[in-house]
Amino acid sequence: MGKGAALVTGASSGIGAELARLCAGDGYDLILVARRAGRLRELAASLKASVRCITADLSDSHAPEAIYEDARGVPIDILINNAGIAVRGLFAETDWSAQASLLQINMVAPAHLTRLFLPDMVRRRSGRILNVASTAAFVPGPFMATYYASKAFLLSFSEAIANELKGTGVTATVLCPGPTRTEFFQAAGIEDSNLLQGGNVMAAAEVARIGYRAMMQGKAQVIAGARNRWMMRGARLAPRTMLAEVTRRLNSSGK
Ligand SMILES: NC(=O)c1ccc[n+]([C@@H]2O[C@H](COP(=O)([O-])OP(=O)(O)OC[C@H]3O[C@@H](n4cnc5c(N)ncnc54)[C@H](OP(=O)(O)O)[C@@H]3O)[C@@H](O)[C@H]2O)c1
Numbered sequence: 001m002g003k004g005a006a007l008v009t010g011a012s013s014g015i016g017a018e019l020a021r022l023c024a025g026d027g028y029d030l031i032l033v034a035r036r037a038g039r040l041r042e043l044a045a046s047l048k049a050s051v052r053c054i055t056a057d058l059s060d061s062h063a064p065e066a067i068y069e070d071a072r073g074v075p076i077d078i079l080i081n082n083a084g085i086a087v088r089g090l091f092a093e094t095d096w097s098a099q100a101s102l103l104q105i106n107m108v109a110p111a112h113l114t115r116l117f118l119p120d121m122v123r124r125r126s127g128r129i130l131n132v133a134s135t136a137a138f139v140p141g142p143f144m145a146t147y148y149a150s151k152a153f154l155l156s157f158s159e160a161i162a163n164e165l166k167g168t169g170v171t172a173t174v175l176c177p178g179p180t181r182t183e184f185f186q187a188a189g190i191e192d193s194n195l196l197q198g199g200n201v202m203a204a205a206e207v208a209r210i211g212y213r214a215m216m217q218g219k220a221q222v223i224a225g226a227r228n229r230w231m232m233r234g235a236r237l238a239p240r241t242m243l244a245e246v247t248r249r250l251n252s253s254g255k
Contacts, residue, residue, distance in 0.1 A: 004075040005029040007067075009058060009113070010083030012039035014182030015132060018208030019080050024049035028078060031071055033058075058083050059101035064112035075124065078215070079117045081110035081154075082132040086147040086188040088251065099146050106150035111157060118161075118170070125169035130215040131158040135178045135223060138232050140240060142248035151176075155221070162220040171218035175211035178228035180204055192253040200227055 006023035010016035012034035020030055024047040032040045037055040044051035054070050056063045084106045087098045110131055121127025134148075137155035141148025158174035165172055179201045185191045207224045214222035223229045235243055 003028050004077035005031055006078035007031040007071060007076050008080040008082060009033045011043060012036045014184060015180060015204045015208050016082040017043055018205045019082060019212060022208055022212040023078060033067060058105045058109040061104060064109055064116055068116040076117050078128045079113060080130045081113060086144055088144050088188060088190045091145045102146050103150060107153045110154060121170045122168050127170040128215050129172040130211055131174045133174050133176050135176050135228050135232055137176055138235050139247050140244045141251060142244055143251040159220055173215040173219055174221050177207045177224040180207050194250045194252055
């Protein structure tokens with residue numbers, strides 16, 4: 001019998017597309033989820049795997065149930081909650097509907113999809129969940145307050161689930177990348193961010209490889225890259241008010 005299927009959200013670009021490639025390379029069938037159907041089809045055509053594409057907008061609170069229904073009958077061995085967006089600006093001045101979408105996509109959808117797919121995995125005593133958070137999860141983030149807070153939610157949620165799942169044959173892993181070269185900054189209109197200055201920007205393929213390996217090893221958490229690991233170790237020791245000042249500078253425009 002072949003392996004089951006891997007469901008990847010946000011598979012139309014960046015880290016999600018690379019994670020989908022790794023799953024396909026390992027012999028998993030794929031269910032790819034995102035809004036841009038054309039990009040999903042292009043990726044599907046390049047993979048040597050059986051692929052189903054689901055066009056869904058995860059800012060819609062009904063999307064997780066629709067995806068679950070669409071995937072019914074396919075045993076999902078791997079669930080990768082990767083889709084995510086950022087909104088930049090002084091919180092008091094940002095558009096609430098954009099903020100509400102961010103909270104839905106970055107927090108509610110991953111929790112809802114996990115709640116939908118996890119019971120089947122536990123019943124089969126087999127399954128892996130990978131949640132893509134960020135090093136933003138470890139620090140407060142002025143000018144991107146909800147993004148940083150949403151990643152803190154995902155980190156805490158994933159680590160708690162990982163503990164609950166001990167002995168069930170199912171694992172949950174949270175991947176925390178630092179700045180990574182993808183369409184993320186362009187999509188959020190923040191290509192001028194100081195985060196992209198300097199030499200600490202990783203390639204999406206490398207970040208995906210680190211996350212995929214940690215998921216396969218059943219690790220609860222992995223930070224992508226030695227430099228990011230050291231920086232987050234330092235962040236744990238620093239006062240939160242000081243961290244907020246540092247991220248305020250990083251989230252400002254580099255121009
Ligand atoms: N790039 C970084 O520096 C960085 C650092 C740390 C963490 N991360 C995290 O990594 C994850 C992947 O981001 P990326 O860097 O690979 O960025 P990306 O290239 O912009 O990919 C984001 C993915 O999310 C999907 N997405 C966005 N809004 C969606 C919606 N409403 N419904 C369904 N799918 C949606 C996009 O697909 P469609 O537009 O086709 O819907 C796309 O496939 C995110 O969770 C992000 O927070 C990124």
